[in-house]
Amino acid sequence: MYLSSKTYQLPFLINSPKIHTDLLWDLTLLFLVLAGLYVFFIFFFKNRSATLFRKRKSKRAELAPIISNFLFHSPEDPKTEQREYVELKITIREYLSDKYFRKVLADILFDLQKDVAGATQERLYKLYVELGLHQDAYQKLSNWRWNTVSQGILELSQMKVTDAFHFISKFINDKRGVVRKQAEIAIISLKEEGINHLLNNTKYAISEWQQLRLIEALSSLKDYRPPKFKTWLISHNKDVVLFSLRLIKHFNQNDAAASITELVKHKNDQVKIAAISCIKDFNFNEANSVLKKVFWNCGSMVKVQILDTIGAIGDEGDLMFLNEIGKLESNFSVVNKAHAAINTISPDSILPTENIVEDLVAPITKSESGLYDVEFLETEVEYSEVVVKPEKTIETKEIEVEEIEVFDLVEKKEPKVKEETEEPIEAPDFKIQEMERELNNTLNFSLGLIDAAALGKDEDELKEAQEDYAQMSKEQRVKFVDTLESVGDKRETQLLEFIMEHEEDAELRFRAFNTLKSVGNKPEQAVEIVSETITPSVEPTVKLEPLKLHGILPEESIFYDLYAYASDMNSKEILIQEIMSIGDERDIPFLIQLQQTETDIIKALVDQALATITKAISEKPVEDAVDTSVAEVAGNNTIDEIDFSALQTLVEKPETKPNKDTDGKGGLIPLELCFLYDELGILYDENNNKEDLGLNFELSKEFEVMVKSNNYNLQNE
Amino acid sequence: MLASLLKYRLEKDGYAVAIKSNGKEVKQDIAEHLPDAIISDVMMPYFSGIELVDYLRNDLKSDIPIILISAASNEENVISAFKMGANDFIAKPVSPSELLIRVAREIERYYCT
Numbered sequence: 001m002y003l004s005s006k007t008y009q010l011p012f013l014i015n016s017p018k019i020h021t022d023l024l025w026d027l028t029l030l031f032l033v034l035a036g037l038y039v040f041f042i043f044f045f046k047n048r049s050a051t052l053f054r055k056r057k058s059k060r061a062e063l064a065p066i067i068s069n070f071l072f073h074s075p076e077d078p079k080t081e082q083r084e085y086v087e088l089k090i091t092i093r094e095y096l097s098d099k100y101f102r103k104v105l106a107d108i109l110f111d112l113q114k115d116v117a118g119a120t121q122e123r124l125y126k127l128y129v130e131l132g133l134h135q136d137a138y139q140k141l142s143n144w145r146w147n148t149v150s151q152g153i154l155e156l157s158q159m160k161v162t163d164a165f166h167f168i169s170k171f172i173n174d175k176r177g178v179v180r181k182q183a184e185i186a187i188i189s190l191k192e193e194g195i196n197h198l199l200n201n202t203k204y205a206i207s208e209w210q211q212l213r214l215i216e217a218l219s220s221l222k223d224y225r226p227p228k229f230k231t232w233l234i235s236h237n238k239d240v241v242l243f244s245l246r247l248i249k250h251f252n253q254n255d256a257a258a259s260i261t262e263l264v265k266h267k268n269d270q271v272k273i274a275a276i277s278c279i280k281d282f283n284f285n286e287a288n289s290v291l292k293k294v295f296w297n298c299g300s301m302v303k304v305q306i307l308d309t310i311g312a313i314g315d316e317g318d319l320m321f322l323n324e325i326g327k328l329e330s331n332f333s334v335v336n337k338a339h340a341a342i343n344t345i346s347p348d349s350i351l352p353t354e355n356i357v358e359d360l361v362a363p364i365t366k367s368e369s370g371l372y373d374v375e376f377l378e379t380e381v382e383y384s385e386v387v388v389k390p391e392k393t394i395e396t397k398e399i400e401v402e403e404i405e406v407f408d409l410v411e412k413k414e415p416k417v418k419e420e421t422e423e424p425i426e427a428p429d430f431k432i433q434e435m436e437r438e439l440n441n442t443l444n445f446s447l448g449l450i451d452a453a454a455l456g457k458d459e460d461e462l463k464e465a466q467e468d469y470a471q472m473s474k475e476q477r478v479k480f481v482d483t484l485e486s487v488g489d490k491r492e493t494q495l496l497e498f499i500m501e502h503e504e505d506a507e508l509r510f511r512a513f514n515t516l517k518s519v520g521n522k523p524e525q526a527v528e529i530v531s532e533t534i535t536p537s538v539e540p541t542v543k544l545e546p547l548k549l550h551g552i553l554p555e556e557s558i559f560y561d562l563y564a565y566a567s568d569m570n571s572k573e574i575l576i577q578e579i580m581s582i583g584d585e586r587d588i589p590f591l592i593q594l595q596q597t598e599t600d601i602i603k604a605l606v607d608q609a610l611a612t613i614t615k616a617i618s619e620k621p622v623e624d625a626v627d628t629s630v631a632e633v634a635g636n637n638t639i640d641e642i643d644f645s646a647l648q649t650l651v652e653k654p655e656t657k658p659n660k661d662t663d664g665k666g667g668l669i670p671l672e673l674c675f676l677y678d679e680l681g682i683l684y685d686e687n688n689n690k691e692d693l694g695l696n697f698e699l700s701k702e703f704e705v706m707v708k709s710n711n712y713n714l715q716n717e
Numbered sequence: 718m719l720a721s722l723l724k725y726r727l728e729k730d731g732y733a734v735a736i737k738s739n740g741k742e743v744k745q746d747i748a749e750h751l752p753d754a755i756i757s758d759v760m761m762p763y764f765s766g767i768e769l770v771d772y773l774r775n776d777l778k779s780d781i782p783i784i785l786i787s788a789a790s791n792e793e794n795v796i797s798a799f800k801m802g803a804n805d806f807i808a809k810p811v812s813p814s815e816l817l818i819r820v821a822r823e824i825e826r827y828y829c830t
Contacts, residue, residue: 060718061721064718064721064722064725065721065725067722068721068722068724068725068726069725071722072725072726072729072813108718111718112718112719112722114809114810115718115719115722115788115809115810115811116719116722116810116811116812116813117810117811117812118812118813118814118815119812119814120722120812120813120814121810
């Protein structure tokens with residue numbers, strides 16, 4: 001009973017204290033007053049700030065056109081605007097004495113400079129200084145509040161007041177972090193040399209975020225030419241070194257290999273890592289040895305960086321070092337990085353080994369041939385190191401799956417020695433086609449293997465050909481003569497003579513005659529024929545184009561095309577004078593043509609040219625025989641009176657009788673033929689070949705020397 | 718402040734300019750009376766510049782020239798502005814001389830062709 005009554009008694013401490021009722025009222029009143037004051041102050045300050053805001057807003061609205069006027073004013077504006085500008089200037093000077101007004105004005109300009117660009121922005125900066133608002137910013141720098149100082153620095157740097165550089169630069173070692181950081185950015189954005197000043201003088205740390213902001217400020221400078229940041233790699237300030245390394249990377253200054261390599265030995269891991277990163281980025285291969293040297297004394301983070309760099313810039317010579325790390329290093333991440341580096345340098349050198357099931361047993365199936373499918377076994381071979389026992393093969397069918405041993409099979413393929421008796425090569429029975437035979441004969445004839453005279457003795461063939469020709473239609477005969485013209489040689493002489501005698505068509509007869517002449521079996525006869533055939537007694541139509549018919553055309557003159565393009569008389573005269581000075585036989589037909597077609601003035605010049613060329617030709621000893629005829633040609637003024645037989649002789653001379661060593665190059669033969677002779681060991685007859693082929697061209701110096709030496713050797717033999 | 722500056726510059730060049738301080742006012746104003754051209758910031762209270770273009774092109778079916786100005790000149794903003802039918806886009810900071818040329822060009826293109 002006693003216990004139960006005690007249980008229900010309240011403890012003393014939780015009894016409510018006996019407080020006087022008046023005190024409660026006093027406290028209530030106190031809290032009410034405090035609440036009232038709180039509400040009052042809230043309303044007071046809110047209203048005050050709202051009033052200030054409204055006041056400032058109205059002030060801004062009032063000042064906006066004034067500022068706009070100042071910004072967009074130009075001396076070319078009309079007089080009314082000029083007057084307005086002057087009045088505004090006077091008014092604003094009065095207002096500038098008001099501190100509040102200046103503050104509002106500075107705020108407006110500060111806000112506006114963010115939104116405008118170009119010339120307007122430049123005018124705005126100028127206006128800021130002209131109104132003397134920068135003086136207020138200077139005053140802020142000497143304020144004891146850090147936020148005011150920082151605001152002053154910001155204002156001066158944003159409004160590009162470059163004169164403030166020295167005032168602001170004092171703050172780069174300020175103990176207040178915010179001011180210091182603001183000053184660092186300000187001096188960089190105000191002047192290009194700000195970064196030099198900062199790196200030279202700063203004593204405090206530069207955080208990574210600050211470094212990024214500084215780089216951003218540098219990047220915003222126009223036409224910025226960064227200094228050589230390697231200069232500051234020797235700084236005592238670790239952060240300056242780090243920042244310099246970052247700047248070197250940012251501006252790709254790869255001329256600091258030695259300094260950066262040396263920094264790998266720095267006691268600070270951050271500097272080491274930054275330097276290693278630079279080495280990797282700039283691919284400084286020469287730093288490889290230093291990296292290996294410092295590797296064992298570094299922490300795991302630096303080791304990982306070093307291995308990453310070696311993987312990027314290393315070569316196969318570094319594999320031993322990396323393998324060594326794989327064996328000796330205990331840190332998991334370092335070993336992994338070493339293996340990754342090995343695989344980077346030499347791909348697939350290290351394959352996965354963790355959690356790889358090696359004892360895979362694949363179902364061995366029988367193939368259709370009855371043998372076991374060894375496809376899987378071949379895969380196993382790659383991992384086996386057992387030496388091969390060649391006696392054991394897996395060909396037997398009795399092999400059990402459980403007993404299969406996999407060996408490193410090395411199959412040595414011995415060359416199969418097959419005794420093969422050489423079978424005599426049977427000469428294929430080629431049937432030479434007609435065209436091939438022709439070609440073969442032509443080649444043999446060129447090489448002097450076939451007697452040209454003997455060729456013509458095949459009377460049966462000749463008769464057959466003549467009969468065939470007689471039976472041909474006119475079109476076929478024309479084609480035949482075309483063919484002879486293009487590919488005919490001495491063997492066709494008799495056939496051509498036959499055509500000349502029996503052909504009804506005069507044109508074909510004439511073409512046959514030309515072909516006969518060109519194959520040149522009997523040049524003397526050809527000239528005689530020409531002389532007999534073309535006489536002054538021939539009809540005038542034939543007379544008009546004798547030169548064209550006999551080899552040289554007026555178009556062959558080098559002056560022909562030039563003359564055709566000569567637009568005026570003066571050019572034509574100049575060209576004829578040129579012909580006069582450098583012309584030769586080939587220009588005579590062209591000149592004769594001009595005599596027929598041109599005006600009297602040109603004709604007179606042409607006559608002179610003809611006379612000059614004729615005179616020049618007549619002085620050549622080889623052509624003595626034709627002097628008279630050429631002189632006659634030159635003397636005639638009309639084409640009808642020209643002795644074409646003489647002219648023909650003159651023109652045909654070089655073709656029918658090539659110069660015989662007059663210039664020392666008469667013994668030239670085709671280059672290919674020369675080589676062919678050399679290969680076959682045939683002594684060729686120069687004269688014979690010359691006459692047969694009528695080929696005469698100049699070789700280049702080197703081939704000329706070769707041919708001459710070849711000739712010399714052949715003669716010695 | 719930029720608006721008043723641009724207004725002054727445009728008026729100096731002979732344009733009649735009206736400034737509206739937010740998107741809601743612009744919407745009400747253009748519903749009653751369409752101007753010849755609109756220069757608008759993308760970020761406006763109540764009604765963004767992009768929404769204004771959308772409203773003008775799709776609701777009012779008007780194709781008057783609209784030039785948008787924005788400090789956020791990221792690719793997404795620019796593309797969405799042009800997709801909605803804006804005629805031009807100028808990134809801040811704005812050169813008033815450049816803006817004048819663009820306005821003149823757009824007005825000439827719209828009214829003279």
